[in-house]
Amino acid sequence: MYTGLGTRPEKAVGKSSRRGAFNGTVIALGMTSFFSDISSEMVAAVIPIFLTVQLGFSPAAFGLFQAAYELANALLRLVGGVIADRTRRPKETAAFGYGLSTLTRVGLVGSAVASLPAVPFLLADRLGKGLRTGPRDAMISLATPEPAWGTAFGFHRTLDATGALLGPLLAFGILWALPGSYDAVFLFSVGFGLLGFAVIMTWVRNPVAAVPASTTPMSMSIRSHWHNRGFRRILLLGGAFGLFSIGDSFAYLVIFEASKDSDAIGLSGIGIRWFPLLFAGTAVAFLLTATPLGRLADKIGRARVWIVGQLCLAAVYGVLILEPTSVLAIAAVLGLLGLHYGATDGVLPALAAGVIPEHQRSGGLALLTTVVALARMSSALAFGLIWHRIGVDSALSVALCGIVASVVVVTALAVLRESPNEVAS
Amino acid sequence: MTNPVDLPDDEPSIEIETAPEPDGEQTSPSTASFALLALALVVLAGGAAYFIGSIVSAKEETEAAQARAEEELELFDPRDFVNEFGTEPPSSLPLVDDSVPTEESSDAGDSTTSTTSSPRTAPRPDVDPAQIALAFVNRVPGDEYGLVGYIDPNGERHITELECSRLDLNEAGGICLSATAGLGGSGRGLLLDAGLNPSLRFGVNLPSRAAVSPDGSVVAWTGFSLGHSYLNPGEFATTTQLISVERSIGANLEQVFTTYRDDEVVTDVDSNFWGVTFVDGDHFYATLGTGDGTSIVEGRVSNSRMDVVVENATCPEVSPDGRTIVAKERRGDSMQLIAIDVETGVRRDLGETRSVEDQVEWADEDTVLYALPNLEDGTDAQPVFDVWALDVAPGSSPRMIIPFADSPAA
Numbered sequence: 001m002y003t004g005l006g007t008r009p010e011k012a013v014g015k016s017s018r019r020g021a022f023n024g025t026v027i028a029l030g031m032t033s034f035f036s037d038i039s040s041e042m043v044a045a046v047i048p049i050f051l052t053v054q055l056g057f058s059p060a061a062f063g064l065f066q067a068a069y070e071l072a073n074a075l076l077r078l079v080g081g082v083i084a085d086r087t088r089r090p091k092e093t094a095a096f097g098y099g100l101s102t103l104t105r106v107g108l109v110g111s112a113v114a115s116l117p118a119v120p121f122l123l124a125d126r127l128g129k130g131l132r133t134g135p136r137d138a139m140i141s142l143a144t145p146e147p148a149w150g151t152a153f154g155f156h157r158t159l160d161a162t163g164a165l166l167g168p169l170l171a172f173g174i175l176w177a178l179p180g181s182y183d184a185v186f187l188f189s190v191g192f193g194l195l196g197f198a199v200i201m202t203w204v205r206n207p208v209a210a211v212p213a214s215t216t217p218m219s220m221s222i223r224s225h226w227h228n229r230g231f232r233r234i235l236l237l238g239g240a241f242g243l244f245s246i247g248d249s250f251a252y253l254v255i256f257e258a259s260k261d262s263d264a265i266g267l268s269g270i271g272i273r274w275f276p277l278l279f280a281g282t283a284v285a286f287l288l289t290a291t292p293l294g295r296l297a298d299k300i301g302r303a304r305v306w307i308v309g310q311l312c313l314a315a316v317y318g319v320l321i322l323e324p325t326s327v328l329a330i331a332a333v334l335g336l337l338g339l340h341y342g343a344t345d346g347v348l349p350a351l352a353a354g355v356i357p358e359h360q361r362s363g364g365l366a367l368l369t370t371v372v373a374l375a376r377m378s379s380a381l382a383f384g385l386i387w388h389r390i391g392v393d394s395a396l397s398v399a400l401c402g403i404v405a406s407v408v409v410v411t412a413l414a415v416l417r418e419s420p421n422e423v424a425s
Numbered sequence: 426m427t428n429p430v431d432l433p434d435d436e437p438s439i440e441i442e443t444a445p446e447p448d449g450e451q452t453s454p455s456t457a458s459f460a461l462l463a464l465a466l467v468v469l470a471g472g473a474a475y476f477i478g479s480i481v482s483a484k485e486e487t488e489a490a491q492a493r494a495e496e497e498l499e500l501f502d503p504r505d506f507v508n509e510f511g512t513e514p515p516s517s518l519p520l521v522d523d524s525v526p527t528e529e530s531s532d533a534g535d536s537t538t539s540t541t542s543s544p545r546t547a548p549r550p551d552v553d554p555a556q557i558a559l560a561f562v563n564r565v566p567g568d569e570y571g572l573v574g575y576i577d578p579n580g581e582r583h584i585t586e587l588e589c590s591r592l593d594l595n596e597a598g599g600i601c602l603s604a605t606a607g608l609g610g611s612g613r614g615l616l617l618d619a620g621l622n623p624s625l626r627f628g629v630n631l632p633s634r635a636a637v638s639p640d641g642s643v644v645a646w647t648g649f650s651l652g653h654s655y656l657n658p659g660e661f662a663t664t665t666q667l668i669s670v671e672r673s674i675g676a677n678l679e680q681v682f683t684t685y686r687d688d689e690v691v692t693d694v695d696s697n698f699w700g701v702t703f704v705d706g707d708h709f710y711a712t713l714g715t716g717d718g719t720s721i722v723e724g725r726v727s728n729s730r731m732d733v734v735v736e737n738a739t740c741p742e743v744s745p746d747g748r749t750i751v752a753k754e755r756r757g758d759s760m761q762l763i764a765i766d767v768e769t770g771v772r773r774d775l776g777e778t779r780s781v782e783d784q785v786e787w788a789d790e791d792t793v794l795y796a797l798p799n800l801e802d803g804t805d806a807q808p809v810f811d812v813w814a815l816d817v818a819p820g821s822s823p824r825m826i827i828p829f830a831d832s833p834a835a
Binding site: 174177178179180181183184187188190191192194195197198199201202388 | 457458459461462464465466468469471472473475476479480483694805806
């Protein structure tokens with residue numbers, strides 16, 4: 001079932017198992033993501049300031065833009081997955097996504113230099129990002145033997161997160177050296193985007209499918225995913241836990257507010273000044289743990305590692321409830337958040353890939369990330385509402401209890417009947 | 426790095442060792458791919474070249490602007506301000522000529538014990554408060570851009586080493602805000618004594634407004650913050666904090682104070698406060714912004730309460746006698762300076778026709794100062810402002826009083 005690459009599938013199987021997780025396709029896709037993430041995160045980091053300060057967006061317009069931005073991403077993810085499955089060309093689909101995003105940044109250079117409208121380009125950028133996600137994850141699973149999926153996804157996420165960390169650093173470095181030089185930021189972004197595009201075009205090849213391309217319409221393929229019992233279980237799992245995932249920004253905001261309420265003006269200053277460092281701290285913890293935890297997942301069972309990752313998130317909420325004003329507590333929150341992502345972000349697709357038939361994998365993995373993203377979005381909304389109406393501790397307690405209850409239920413179900421989630425144990 | 430031809434069947438292991446990419450195909454990863462790779466590198470190199478070029482040209486532009494500014498400053502009589510507003514009469518108007526260098530730190534440090542042992546967090550200008558007729562933020566492009574300057578009683582312009590983007594100062598103390606470079610949207614604030622020496626450092630958002638009460642017991646700052654509203658992540662909003670100087674305790678206006686409009690609590694989620702002005706250490710005014718518009722609130726620190734007193738106005742600045750507020754009223758895209766009689770609430774336009782972004786500063790009982798952008802002399806990175814003076818009496822017109830300066834503090 002696990003065909004490798006190239007023209008001789010039966011040969012490639014042997015090769016792939018020897019290469020394990022670190023095969024050419026995974027490395028190339030990882031490097032593509034690395035460069036593209038430098039490119040896109042450079043832009044994402046400066047966009048709030050660029051739109052509001054440079055182009056004079058009102059807060060309301062900016063909020064609307066944010067919503068459209070995320071929606072464009074979520075919708076096109078499904079489309080990208082289905083197209084990749086139907087054409088059996090995940091590489092071209094993904095490459096089109098990377099190329100489209102890069103092209104939009106050429107437009108952004110235009111916005112910075114000649115005040116072209118920036119918003120259409122930014123939305124098209126998200127469309128591109130949506131298109132490539134599903135096919136990319138499918139190719140990782142198709143190029144790697146099943147026992148090494150966790151490691152392969154973990155390795156890819158490490159490169160991905162490294163790029164996402166370097167991008168903002170680079171962008172702020174440029175703006176620090178030459179304030180207002182958004183054109184230079186966007187130009188570098190185009191360069192890195194092109195580099196990512198070139199890597200995928202040059203070193204990634206379409207997997208050879210054992211089954212012919214699917215010709216079912218989009219609604220049918222989503223329905224067929226639903227009829228797939230094993231996958232449905234994972235969709236429910238990802239969605240349910242996503243509902244209790246409040247998102248990093250809220251976690252940082254809790255830290256920020258807690259240090260502000262302590263009423264010492266020195267602390268409130270530290271809170272604001274160190275805010276960007278919170279993002280960086282989590283990213284470092286994530287990229288350091290993604291590969292080893294993926295490997296661990298391959299050894300002891302992906303579902304187990306994934307559950308432990310959720311418990312890390314529960315621990316984050318616990319620390320947040322106990323007022324994270326000390327440096328140690330803040331470090332614990334960042335470390336645990338990073339661990340949570342390391343144990344879940346790559347492990348979930350590795351878990352799901354085993355139960356999605358090869359010819360539906362791009363669409364299936366895209367559906368999974370979309371479900372998780374939608375669940376997280378509604379969770380953020382609910383969390384914000386509860387925080388606003390009742391209080392932050394209640395909101396955190398609800399999320400904490402939600403996770404713990406879900407873990408108990410899932411574990412109980414898994415013990416009661418041989419769970420197919422334990423793919424690799 | 427690639428295998429343009431198919432590998433022989435008996436050599437797979439060699440390929441594994443040497444080639445990181447997947448095994449070959451009949452069609453090679455074509456020259457087009459490599460052209461793409463080359464293009465990417467060319468764009469990156471071009472970006473780097475453009476970036477370095479921009480830095481160089483920005484430097485040249487700054488130098489040119491600096492030279493221009495110095496020329497223009499020569500033409501401007503610095504005694505104008507003191508002749509008009511100097512509290513102590515310029516006892517013996519010396520014949521000021523261009524040969525006077527800025528030696529203020531050595532000759533002015535007589536009133537305070539000149540302690541230069543302070544940690545290198547911020548410079549201690551150690552200026553004799555009697556020497557400061559008016560303090561401002563220097564806007565001459567170049568290295569001294571953004572440093573605090575002051576006009577002495579002789580009308581001489583001095584520049585200190587203290588960096589501020591927004592300043593307020595009086596005989597009792599001061600506050601200085603500056604944006605920290607790099608990771609956007611943050612800044613630092615300093616409490617100052619009357620001689621511009623920092624005594625306490627605190628964090629702020631992107632600096633916007635600063636005020637110190639006449640007795641120096643309370644200061645206020647306003648900064649722009651990102652993602653302040655829980656419901657709309659990513660929004661811009663303002664934060665305003667009052668700081669008790671003695672107790673080093675801050676109070677966020679939005680969180681600690683309760684605001685009333687006609688004795689009903691204002692519970693607008695979008696409410697923001699900015700631009701505080703003090704009558705004394707307890708009594709103050711500020712701007713309240715809601716979804717509907719802006720209004721002026723009157724507050725008391727002692728009872729943590731603010732009341733809406735004026736609608737449709739922003740950025741109040743109360744006169745030293747407490748009788749008049751100069752504020753701004755929106756007229757389309759323009760902000761019109763207005764005077765509001767505190768007792769009667771009667772408002773009238775001042776004689777400034779240009780739109781004013783600044784919150785004004787009172788120079789004496791009947792004149793306000795404010796900065797306006799000077800679009801001709803600045804650069805992108807170092808925009809220039811001039812300080813203008815305007816009599817609040819009807820029929821007056823504005824005069825430029827201190828060129829290349831911002832954030833006047835009298």
